[in-house]
Amino acid sequence: MNLVLRPGRADDAADCGRICFEAFAGIAREHAFPPSVPSPEAATGVVEMMLNHPGIYSVVAERDGEIMGSNFLDERSPVVGVGPVTVAPGAQNGGVGRRLMQDVMQRAAERHAPGIRLLQSGYHSRSFALYAGLGFEFRETMACMQGPPIGGMVPGYEVRPATDADLEACNQVCRRVHGIDRGGEVADALKSGTARVTVHDERITGYATDLSFFAHAVGESTEDIRALIASAPAFGGPGILIPARDSALLQWALRNGLKVSELMSLMTIGLYNEPAGAYLPSVFY
Structure with missing residues (x-):
């Protein structure tokens, strides 16, 4: 049938x-x-x-x-x-x-x-071929990393729970880095209580919907993302996804006890801007 x-x-x-x-x-x-x-x-x-x-x-x-x-x-x-x-x-x-x-x-x-995005397991060549054949373009490699909480602080970067009043500031950070916002996901994270922000020079310069496989984070600088990772009590699911090209962030995570479990490919159709800052994608993008 x-x-x-x-x-x-x-x-x-x-x-x-x-x-x-x-x-x-x-x-x-x-x-x-x-x-x-x-x-x-x-x-x-x-x-x-x-x-x-x-x-x-x-x-x-x-x-x-x-x-x-x-x-x-x-x-x-x-x-x-x-x-x-x-x-x-x-x-x-x-x-x-x-x-x-x-x-x-x-x-x-x-x-x-305006755009469609996905992540796929780097070892799964059949799915890579399927997506590429459907028109998706490879953008970059992500390292899925898991390990014990890092703890500590990044000087000059305060991390605190996000509030509803922070939504537009988070969207502005995402627009500066990616050219788009992910306000729907941030709103869900605010409802569930997992969202947090970084504050630098008295303004919000980064945020995370959580530190997990299904969450994303965006920052104006690598220091924003380091501060968010360092503040996390745990990394949910298989772990967080770190762009492999961000050598400073990747090497810092390795030095602090996180290990790479697999590599994943970010693939896109349509609108895509090279990031003008630092970020962690979710498994969706």
Whole structure:
């Protein structure tokens, strides 16, 4: 029977979560890497959150009533982020992933999103080829890093919890660095209480929605990002993503006990500006 694509539903969480875990764990095992998702329960929790979030679009692929895979598009900010796109191991290499990608790309086009971005595991050459073949351009390599809290402070850079009154200042920092803002994600982080800002010379010069795999940070300078990392009590999920080209930040993190678990590729379609500052992407971008 033909593959059918439909919107995701809340009751898809268990099946899509299981497939998400099996897909990521399988490809990681093939390359002797630890899975980025530690368990089916953890994957289901992530998928359930995304299926129920009003700012995230979801699509599910079915064949004969059986779920074959899913994909998501984070629409909380003007530039949209793809993923996770996952396909059941038994259905891989049959065009399901391509259909799921084409669906979210069409969704982005219909919404006139200025750009689409994603991160993919560097060891997964098939997914790299798929995305490149669909028009995504490689931008840079990210190092996923995990380890014990660093602690300490960066002189001249105060880190404090963000408040609702800081939202526009955070958006301004992001616009200065990236040319766009990610206000929807910052607003979510303010609601959950995970957002924090750096203050330098009596003004906000950086922020983080959290220090984790699913969060991002932006700063006018590397010192802003160092201060945010140093203040974190832990690094959520597989860890934080540090641009490998930022040698000063990467080497500082290594000296302070963080270790690289894998390398990931940032890929984009449409609007992209070379960063005019420092940043940590989320796994979306």
